[in-house]
Amino acid sequence: MARRATWVWLRRGLVALLAIALLLALVVWLLLRASLAQLDGEHTVPMLSAPVDVQRDERGYVSVLAESRTDVARALGFVHAQERFFQMDLMRRNAAGELSALVGAMALPLDRARRVHRFRHRAVAALAALPRDERELLDAYTAGVNAGLAALGARPPEYLLLRQRPLPWAEEDSLLVAYGMYLDLQSAQGRDDLAMGVLHDAVPADWYAFLSQHSADWQAALDDSRVAAVPVPAGPMPAALRSTKTACSDCRLQDARDLGSNNFAVAAAHGAEGRALLADDMHLGLRSPGTWFKARMVWKDGAGGHDIAGVTLPGAPLLVVGSNGRVAWGFTNTTSDWADVVTLQLDAAGTHYRSGGVDKPLRRSVERIEVAGGEAVEQVVRDSEWGPVLDLPSPPSQAYALRWVAHDPEGMNLRLFHMETAGSVDDAVQRVAGAGMPAQNLLVADASGRIAWTIIGAIPRRVGLADAGDMDRPQDWSDGRPRWQGYLSPAEQPRVVDPADGRLWTANARMVGGEAMKLLGNGGWDLGARAMQIRDDLRAQQRFDEASLHAIQLDHRALLLQRWRRLLLDQVLTPEFVTANGLADYRAEVVRSADAARPDAVGYLLVRSFREQALQSILAPLAALMEVHGLKLHDLKIVPETPGWALIQAARPDTLPGGHASWQALLQRAVLDSRRVIVERHGRLASWGQDNPTNMRHPLSPAVPVLAGWLDQASQGMAGDSHMPRVHNHGHGQSERMVVSPGHEELGILVIPGGQSGHPMSPFYRSDHAAWLAGEPLPFLPGPAQHRLVLRP
Structure with a gap:
């Protein structure tokens, strides 16, 4: 019992x-x-001047129909908050250095690095300086965000996991989101200049010129300017580049700076039915949810009206890229030089620096960093007249200040929103002159068939430099001669309008030569192979439509690797070497499948890995030199392909890095080492797709692995790589694909990875993802409305 x-x-x-x-x-x-967004019915939003229709199609693509642009901003803020608030919160906190208050002490190192810039302080100052129309837009958007957040029936799910409550949105938070894009797109923050200074001081002038040259083999500047190759210096390689006494702990090669993007355009003479067309695919780190949010915004304006569509950035009230029916526009990162490092001449106490022949005190401010679950910490930030003092390893008597466009008032405003109402190429370029944002290559096409390129963003006027190369290294400004003397006027900024060839392209490489190149400087230009491939694709046809420009976005032919493939087959994989090391299967794959970065291509991964290992071996002493100074090889503004390939072709014993018996021995060791790494990682000779998955993860899934299948996007092996139009390199890739002809938006294409919503239970969390993975087009404009929400005053 x-x-x-x-x-x-x-x-x-x-x-x-x-x-x-x-x-x-x-x-x-x-x-x-x-906590899901409200899709249907009605809701009251304060301060609306009239009812607003918010419609969603079957994929969640949002249409906002309103009486005024400020009502559009309120409604867009409402929708952004309901669909993407956690993403917005992370972006403002990342820029402000306030992540620790949300996730705890693990974020303290990042917060400390961010606080040097005092971006919340700068955002408040920039907000006060905005023109009335920009401030009204921001105020309306902020009110909409807070109304949307308050309308949720529960906190967004991430806050439940973190046991936190979301804080209301403030007007300056939208500017912090923009500062976050500065941090993404201009991420060197002075380390590149410091690294180039170390290199300059360690090697003779001819070797510095050789290593720092831009590529003469892969050139595709819009003005057809060319740079000459710098040959391997006649003298022996300096010890700093050959020595193996100090090994690098991190010898990895950053072959491309991953700050990419492509855009290209054809004028009416080369567009179907006499139409100008523009294509744009911005490359960013891929995560879930994705960076962009698709929106169509329609409002009345007196007797007329406006109808714009494209992608918005949650946290900001603007259309970032898209079309307004008369003008289409898109961006790529310039990778030009928007910051200088200033060597500070400190006094013995380290409290004053020399400027203009007199000693001036370093300003000190205390930043308080809140920490979830712990005690707040304080950080002292020191500032000079040129910018904040960098928190970098250096001797006690030496310090450096960062002079960066992002720190100046000219670097932040909302002038981009005037693009939404531009009527022509000329009008667009005029309206956005002086836009405060990370400097971008702007391509514009208009309904009359014209196209143009220019730089959008503030360009500093540098004076007092001995030569343009001084921009690449730390500079002593203590005597007052070298300095920034304001910013270039719009008329001084380089542009190309109505090119004779009817084609324009940008891909983060050098865009112009001569004096214009000196104005922009080199901030780590891409090699140029991607730009050249796009240019040649454009010149291979006489007429294009949306589908043929989309095909260029998906071009993953491995043109850069073909000379490395020939090197392997002709010189490295000798019969004796292949037999002695059991490389018959390796050689067969190099022959069979190295022509393109296809997911099933084993040969592509083999040749790519061999190239990377060979360049890494050549530059290993240089990587060790950088580490001695607290820097990394990838901090250098050099293109590894150019000097590395030249040294291999010269094959001189006096330029051979230490530890190798001959150049052939170095290359054969690169084969064996790169093959070993692949086999250790995958258990066999894997394909490129197995090594290059999509891997779009939610920020919280690494901390909560049991939820990863719910939070992360579907992953698969991807086609594409860094040096070809279809960019996809281990989670960095095309954050949108857009092709549009202004005035013919119904024929256009717009696809984003993931989907519209940031809520994993939303039907729109993965709505575009399958099409993005497959490289399939989706319509530029939203389809028929499946949901309708009316926002009322």
């Missing part, structure tokens, strides 16, 4: 526990459902 009673109580206990678990699961499910 006692045993039976025990069993009955045990069974009742298990049933009770199961009931409690089911009840908890139900509560969690109800909370998650309550």
Whole structure:
């Protein structure tokens, strides 16, 4: 009887526990459902001047139909908050150095690095300086964000996991989102200049010129300017580039700076039916949700009206790239030089620096960093008249200040929103002159068939430099001669309008030569192979439509690798070497499948890995030199392909890095080492797709692996790589693909990775993802409305 009673109580206990678990699961499910965006019905939003229709098609592509642009901004803020608030929160906190207050002490190192820039302080100052129309737009958007957040039935799910409550949105937070793009797109923050200074001081002038040259083999500047190759110096390689006494702990090669993007355009003479067309695919780190949010915005304006569509950035009230029916526009990062490092001449106490022949005190401010679950910490930030003092390893008597466009008032405003109402190429270029944003290559096409390129963003006027190369290294400004003397006027900024060839392209490489190149400087230009491939694709046809420009976006032919493939087959994989090391299968794959970065191509991964290992071996002493100074090889503004290939072709014994018996021995060791790494990682000679998955993860899934399948986007092996139009390199790739002809938007293409919503239970969390993975087009404009929400005053 006692045993039976025990069993009955045990069974009742298990049933009770199961009931409690089911009840908890139900509560969690109800909370998650309550935090979904409202798709249908009505909702009251304060300060609207008239009702606003918010429509969604079957993929969640949003259309906002309103009486005024400020009402559009309120409604867009409402929708952004409901679909993407956690993403917006991370972006403002990242720029402001406030992540620790949300996720705890693990974020302190990043917060400390961000606080040097005092971006929240700068955002407040920039907000006060905005023109009235820009401030009204921002105020309306902020009110909409807070209304949308308040309208959710429960906190967004990430805050439930973190046991936090979201803080309201402030007007300056939208500017912090823009500062976050500065941090993404101009991420060197002075380390590149410091690295180039170390290199300059360590090697003779001819070797510095050789190593720092831009590529003469891969050139595709818009003005057809060319740079001459700098040959391998006649003298022996300096010890700093050959020595193996100090090994590098991190010898990895950053072959491309991953700050990419492509855009290209054809004028009416080369567009189907006499139309100008523009293509744009911005390359960023891929995550879930993605960076962009698709929106169509329609509003009245007196007797006329406006109808714009493209992608927005959650946290900001603007259309970033897209079309307004008369003008289409798109961006790529310039990778030009928007910051200088200033060597500070400090006094013995380290409290004053020399400027203009007099000593001036370093300004000190205390930044308080809140930490979730811990005590707040304080950080002292020191500032000079040129910018903040960098927090970098250096001797006690030496310090450096960062002079960066992002720190100046000219670097931040909302002038980009005037692009939404531009009527022509000339009007567009005029309206956005002086836009405060990370400097971009702007391509514009208009409904009359014209196209243009220019730089959008503030360009500093540098004076007092001995030569343009001084921009690449730390500079002593203490005597007042070298300095920034304001910014270039719009008329002084380089541009190309109505090119004779009817084609324009940009891909983060050098765009212009001569004096214009000196104005822009080199901030780590891409090699140029990608730009050349796009240019040649454009010149291979006489007429294009949306589908043929989209095909260029998906071009993954491995043109750069073909000379490395020939090197392998002709000189490295000798019969004796292949037989002695069991490389018959390796050689067969190099022959068979190295022509393109296809997911199933084993040969592509083999040749790519061989090239990377060979360049890494050549530059290993240089990597060690950088590490001695607290820097990395990838901090250098050099293109490894150019000097590395030249040294291999010269094959001189006096330029051979230490530790190798001959150049052939170095290359054969690169084969064996790169093959070993692949086999260790994958268990066999893997394909490129197995090594290059999509890997779009939610920020919280690494911390909660059990939820990764729910939070992360579907992953698969991807075509493409860094040096070809279809960029996809281990989670860095095309954050959108857009092709559009202004005035013919119904024929256009617009696809984003992931989907519209940031909520994993939303039907729109993965709505575009399958098409993006497959390289399939989706319509530029939203389809028929499946949901309708009316926002009322």
